[in-house]
Amino acid sequence: MSSWASRLGLKLGALYEVVVTTSGVDGKPHAAAMGVRLLKRGLFQMRSYGETRTLTNLRATGLGCLNIVRSCEVFFNCLFNPEALSFDSSSVAPRLKGADGWVFFKVLSVEPRGGYYVVTCSPTDFEFRRVKPKPICRAESSLLEALIHSTRLDLYRSMGDEKLNELYKLIEHHIGIVERTGWPELKSMARRLASHIGLS
Ligand SMILES: Cc1cc2nc3c(=O)[nH]c(=O)nc-3n(C[C@H](O)[C@H](O)[C@H](O)COP(=O)(O)O)c2cc1C
Incomplete structure (x- = not known):
């Protein structure tokens, strides 16, 4: 396994949620939450x-x-509060300030597959910060689930009411877990999400 992936303890085949930062031709930085999957030889793919x-x-x-981040708040900010993100644009691509690690990459190919595109990438450089241990709190995974589901609402809306209701129920379920197990800031993000999508 390549050095960047083994340093992070990444497993082949698993999907990891990260923030992908890019810049447009105008040089404006942009951040979006994306899932990436590690391939052999240190390559990775996203959809x-x-x-x-x-x-x-x-x-x-x-x-x-x-950008390797552990805080759900960064994913929340990418979707609902992009002004809160700050970028360092001194490298080949912009990176998020405050992330735990950065893997710069170049795109090898972009292939259309039905409703999505597969982007295959090759890392060019990486840097990781030393970080403290972080115990698992279920609220964070649930907030992440709720955020991901919320980005699929438009797609499900086009599939009819039954599908859309199923998705709303899933989001409600995860927001319930945040309410039961999360801390105040996490609950506040869950409530803002709920109100944004018309759940409360
Ligand atoms: C945790 C998380 C993971 C996501 N993963 C993906 C993904 O793998 N592919 C994708 O197209 N959108 C994904 N999304 C949705 C995008 O982040 C969101 O729709 C984004 O606004 C679209 O990207 P853009 O800002 O570059 O237009 C994810 C959202 C979240 C919250």
């Missing part, structure tokens, strides 16, 4: 569901950065 801004930027510049 862009539709023509995302990230995909447009990756096509235009061929460069990006995986």
Whole structure:
């Protein structure tokens, strides 16, 4: 396994949630939550569901950065509070300030597959910070689930009421877990999400 992936203890085949930072041809930095899957030889792939801004930027510049973050708040901010994100633009691609690690990469290929695009990438450089141990709190995974599901609402809306209701129920379930097991800031993000999607 490549040095960046083994340093992080990544498992082949698993999907990891990271923040992908890119810049447009205008140089404006952009951050989006994305799942990435490790392949052999240190390569990795992500899927862009539709023509995302990230995909447009990756096509235009061929460069990006995986930002390894542990706080759900960063994923929340990517979707609902992008002004709270700050970037360091001194490298080949912008990176998120405050992340635990950064993997810069170049795009090897972009292939359309039905409703999504598979982007295959090769790391060019990486840097990791020393971080404290972090015990698991279920609220964070549930907030993450709720955030991911919320980005699929538009797609499900086009599939009819039954599908849409199923998705709302799932989001409600996860917000319930955040309410039971989370700390105040996490609950506040869950409530903002609920109100944003018309659940409360
Ligand atoms: C944790 C998390 C993971 C996500 N993973 C993906 C993904 O793998 N592919 C994707 O297209 N969108 C994914 N999304 C949704 C995008 O982050 C979101 O729709 C984004 O606004 C679209 O990207 P853009 O800002 O580059 O247009 C994810 C969202 C969250 C919260």
